[in-house]
Amino acid sequence: MLSFVARRIAAALGTLLLASVLVFLAVQALPGDVATQVLGKDATPDAVAALRGQLGLDRPAWERYIDWAGGALHGDFGTSLVSGKAVGGEVASYLGNSALIALVTVLFAVTGSIVLGVLAGLYRDRWPDHLISTASLVGMSVPEFVVATVLVLCFSVALPWFPAVVLYGPEASVGQLLPAVWLPALSLAIVMAAYIVRMARTSVIDVMASDYVTTARLKGLSTWRVVTRHALPSALLPTLHVIALNVAWLVGGVAVVENVFNYPGVGKLLLSSVQNRDLPVIQAVALVSAVVYVTCNLAADLGAMALNPKLRTRGRTR
Amino acid sequence: MTTLDTAPVAAPAAAPARAVRVWRTLRSSRAAVIGLSVVAVHVLIALLAPLLTTYDPIANSADEALLGPSRQHWAGTDQYGRDVLARVLYGGRYALGVSVTATLLTVALGTVIGCAAALRGGRFDDVLGRILDAVLSVPAILTLLVVVTALGTGPSVIVLAIAVVYVPQVVRVVRGAALAVVPQDYVTAARARGEGTWAILRREILPNITDVVCVEFAMRASWVVLLISSLSFLGFGADPPTPDWGLMVAENRTAITVVPMASLAPIIALATLVVGLNLAADGLSKAWGVDRIREGS
Numbered sequence: 001m002l003s004f005v006a007r008r009i010a011a012a013l014g015t016l017l018l019a020s021v022l023v024f025l026a027v028q029a030l031p032g033d034v035a036t037q038v039l040g041k042d043a044t045p046d047a048v049a050a051l052r053g054q055l056g057l058d059r060p061a062w063e064r065y066i067d068w069a070g071g072a073l074h075g076d077f078g079t080s081l082v083s084g085k086a087v088g089g090e091v092a093s094y095l096g097n098s099a100l101i102a103l104v105t106v107l108f109a110v111t112g113s114i115v116l117g118v119l120a121g122l123y124r125d126r127w128p129d130h131l132i133s134t135a136s137l138v139g140m141s142v143p144e145f146v147v148a149t150v151l152v153l154c155f156s157v158a159l160p161w162f163p164a165v166v167l168y169g170p171e172a173s174v175g176q177l178l179p180a181v182w183l184p185a186l187s188l189a190i191v192m193a194a195y196i197v198r199m200a201r202t203s204v205i206d207v208m209a210s211d212y213v214t215t216a217r218l219k220g221l222s223t224w225r226v227v228t229r230h231a232l233p234s235a236l237l238p239t240l241h242v243i244a245l246n247v248a249w250l251v252g253g254v255a256v257v258e259n260v261f262n263y264p265g266v267g268k269l270l271l272s273s274v275q276n277r278d279l280p281v282i283q284a285v286a287l288v289s290a291v292v293y294v295t296c297n298l299a300a301d302l303g304a305m306a307l308n309p310k311l312r313t314r315g316r317t318r
Numbered sequence: 319m320t321t322l323d324t325a326p327v328a329a330p331a332a333a334p335a336r337a338v339r340v341w342r343t344l345r346s347s348r349a350a351v352i353g354l355s356v357v358a359v360h361v362l363i364a365l366l367a368p369l370l371t372t373y374d375p376i377a378n379s380a381d382e383a384l385l386g387p388s389r390q391h392w393a394g395t396d397q398y399g400r401d402v403l404a405r406v407l408y409g410g411r412y413a414l415g416v417s418v419t420a421t422l423l424t425v426a427l428g429t430v431i432g433c434a435a436a437l438r439g440g441r442f443d444d445v446l447g448r449i450l451d452a453v454l455s456v457p458a459i460l461t462l463l464v465v466v467t468a469l470g471t472g473p474s475v476i477v478l479a480i481a482v483v484y485v486p487q488v489v490r491v492v493r494g495a496a497l498a499v500v501p502q503d504y505v506t507a508a509r510a511r512g513e514g515t516w517a518i519l520r521r522e523i524l525p526n527i528t529d530v531v532c533v534e535f536a537m538r539a540s541w542v543v544l545l546i547s548s549l550s551f552l553g554f555g556a557d558p559p560t561p562d563w564g565l566m567v568a569e570n571r572t573a574i575t576v577v578p579m580a581s582l583a584p585i586i587a588l589a590t591l592v593v594g595l596n597l598a599a600d601g602l603s604k605a606w607g608v609d610r611i612r613e614g615s
Contacts, residue, residue: 011448018452026461030468137600141592143544143564145551146585149571157575252457256548271552274463286460293455 005302012298019290020072024065027283072287078280082273087280091266091288097177098258098265101185102250108189109196110243114236116193117200121235122227124205132197139194144253148187148260155183165262172264184257191253192246199242200235207235237307244300251289343605350601353536356594360587364410373401375408375561386577393583396570398559405561406583412562413591416473417542420480424542425535427481428488433519433527435489436496437505443493450486458483458545466554476555480542488534495530499523529606536599540592547588563588 039047052058071077077087120132139147156164166172166180207213208231216230217223255267262268266285273281344351363370373391379399387394393402435443453461465479499505500523508518524531547564549555556562558569563584570580 014448015451015455018448019455022452023456026456026464026468030464137593137596138589141540141544141596142585142589143548143551145548145564145567146588149567149574149581149585153574153578249457252459255457255459256552259552270460271463274467277467282460282464286456289457289460290452290455293457 004305008298008301012294016290016294019294020069020287021065023283023286023290024068025061027279027286028061030277030279030282068283072284077284077287080273080278080281082276082278082281087284091269091281091284093171094264094266094269095288097172097263098254098267100174100177100181101188101254101258101263101265102247104181104185105188105192105250106243106247108185109192109246112189113193113196114200114239117197117239118204118227118232118235120197120201121204121208124201129201133201136194136197139190140198142191144187144191144256145260147190148184148257151183151187152260166264167262169264177263180261180263184254184261184263187257187260188250188253192250195246196239196242200239203235203238204231207231233307237304240303240307241300244296247292247296251292343602347601347605349597350605353594353597353599353601356590357598360410360591360594361414363407364414367404367407367411371401371404371407373404375400375404376559387579394577394579396566396577396580397573400559402566402570402577402580402583405566406563406587408561409563409566409584409587410591412473412556412560413543413546413588416476417480417539417546419473420477420546421535421539421542423477424481424484425488425531425538428485428534429492429524429527429531430519431485432489432492433496433523434515435493436500437515437519437523439500446489450489453482453486459548462545462549463554466549471554471557476546476549480545483545484538484542488538491534492527492531495527496523499526529602533599533603533606536595536602540595540599543588543592543595 039051057064068078075088077091079085080087080090083090116132116136120129123129152164155161162183163180164183166177168176213226213231216226221230251266254265255270257263258265258267259271266288269281270285272278273285344354377400379395382391382395382399385391385395385399391401391403393406396402396405431446435446461483462479465482466475469475469478502522505518505522508522513521546555547562547567550562550564551568553568556565558565566584567581567588570577570584574581
C-alpha cells in the first residue's frame with residue numbers, strides 16, 4: 001500500500017513536470033517579441049537587442065526553461081513585464097483573493113449539492129427528484145457569466161444587498177473584499193453544484209440497490225440509520241472524485257466570474273496578462289493552476305483509497 | 319466522421335436492425351426525444367434565419383437604439399439600434415456552426431487516439447496517458463486564451479483551440495470504453511488473422527462503441543457551446559459585430575436595466591440549446607446503458 005502511495009505521488013510529480021514544460025513551450029509560442037512589446041514599436045534595433053540580452057531571450061529555449069523552472073521551485077517566477085514587480089508576490093496576492101472565493105464556493109457547493117443529491121437519490125423518480133434533477137440540468141446548461149448576470153440583476157440591482165463590481169485592487173484586505181465575495185461564489189457554486197448533485201444522486205441510487213443495504217434493511221434498522229451508517233459512506237466515495245475535479249475546474253470558472261465582478265483575483269490577472277502579453281505572469285498562473293489541479297486529483301485518489309478497503313489492496317484500476 | 323456510421327459490410331441486415339434500435343431508444347426515452355427536438359428546432363431556426371426576420375443582424379440604426387419590445391422589434395433593439403431578435407436568430411448560425419465543427423473534430427480525433435491507445439496498450443498507452451494528464455492539468459480557459467492570442471481570433475482558430483482543450487477528455491472516455499472491447503475474442507481473432515491496427519479499429523472496435531461516441535458527442539457539444547460563448551463573453555471569441563450570443567450578453571449587460579430583453583434573449587437561446595443537448599446526452603446514455611462507462615468524467 002505504501003508503495004502504491006509513493007507511486008501515485010511520483011506520477012503526480014511527473015505530470016507536473018510535464019505540465020511545466022508544456023506551459024513553457026505554449027507561452028513561448030505566443031507571437032510578438034517581448035522586447036519590442038516592452039519598448040514600443042519605435043524602439044531602435046540596438047535597444048531591442050540590448051533588452052533581449054538583458055531578459056535572456058537570446059539564449060536557447062531549454063536553458064531558459066531550466067532557469068525558469070529552477071527559480072519557480074524557490075518561489076521566484078521572475079519579474080512582471082508590465083508592473084516590474086516580482087511575479088511570485090503579485091500572483092500570491094491575487095491568488096489569496098481567489099482562494100477566498102474558492103473557499104466560499106466549495107463550502108456552498110459541496111454541502112448544498114450533497115444534501116440535494118442524496119435527497120434526489122432517496123426519493124428517486126418522485127417529485128423531489130424531478131425537481132432537483134431538472135434544476136441541476138438547468139444549472140449545468142447556463143454558462144457562469146449568465147448565472148452571474150442574473151444574480152447581479154436580482155441582488156445588486158433589484159435588491160441592493162451586494163456590490164455588483166469590486167472597486168478594490170489586489171491589495172484589498174479580507175474585510176474589504178468580504179461583501180463582494182458572495183455573488184461570485186454563489187454563481188460558481190450553482191454551476192459546480194449541478195454536476196455534483198447528479199453524481200451524488202447516481203451513486204446513492206446505486207448503493208441503495210446493493211445487497212448490503214437490503215441486508216441492513218432486513219435486519220430491521222431504521223431508514224435513517226441505513227442511510228447514514230450504511231449507504232452514505234460508500235455513496236460519497238465516487239462523489240469525492242467529482243468534487244476534486246470540480247475544484248480544479250474552479251480555476252477556469254473563476255476567470256470568467258471574476259471578470260464579471262471585476263474581482264481582483266487570479267482569473268482577472270490571467271486575462272489581463274494574456275491581453276498584455278505578460279509572459280512571466282501567464283507562466284506563473286498556469287503553473288500554479290496545474291499544481292492545484294494535480295494536488296486535488298492526488299488528494300481525491302488518496303482520500304478514496306483511505307476510505308475504500310478494496311482500493312487499498314488492489315491498487316487503482318480504471 | 320464517416321468512420322462512425324460504417325455499417326459492417328458483411329451484414330446486410332444491420333441497417334434495418336439499427337433503425338429499429340434507434341426507434342426503440344427514442345420511444346423508451348422521453349428525455350432524448352425532447353432534447354433532440356429542441357436541438358432540431360435550433361438547427362432549423364439557424365438555417366431559416368433569413369426567412370424568419372427581415373432585419374439585418376449587423377446593420378446599425380442610431381435613431382432606434384435601446385428600444386423595448388414592440389410590434390416592429392419583438393425583442394427590442396440594442397445600443398446600436400440593431401434588432402435583438404434578428405441577432406439571436408442569426409446567432410444560432412455562429413454558435414451551431416462553430417461548435418458542431420469543433421465537436422466533430424474533437425470527437426473524431428479523440429475516438430481515433432483513444433481506440434489506438436486501448437488497442438496498442440503498453441508503452442504507447444502509458445506515455446499518452448501521462449501527456450494527456452499534463453494537458454488536462456492546465457485550465458481549459460488558459461489553453462484557449464493562449465491559442466487564440468497566438469493564432470488570432472476567427473472561427474477556425476477557435477475550432478482548433480477547442481480541439482486542443484477537449485481531445486484529452488474524449489480520449490479518456492473512449493479509451494475506457496474501448497478497453498472493454500479489446501479483450502473480446504473477435505478482436506483476438508482479427509489480430510490472429512493478421513489485420514492491421516486501423517482495420518481492427520474500424521471494423522471490430524468502432525461499431526461496438528458507437529453508442530459511447532454518440533453520447534460523448536452530445537455531451538461534448540453542450541460543453542463546447544458553453545465554452546465558446548464564455549470565450550466570446552470575455553472578448554476572445556467572435557469579433558464584433560458578429561451576432562454571437564455570448565458577445566451579445568457582454569455588449570448588452572451594461573444596459574440590462576434599460577433593455578433587459580437584449581440580454582435575456584441571447585441567454586434564453588443559449589440555455590435552451592444547451593439544455594437540449596444535455597437532455598439528449600442524458601436520455602441516450604440511459605437508453606443505451608452507457609452512463610456507467612461515462613461516470614465521473
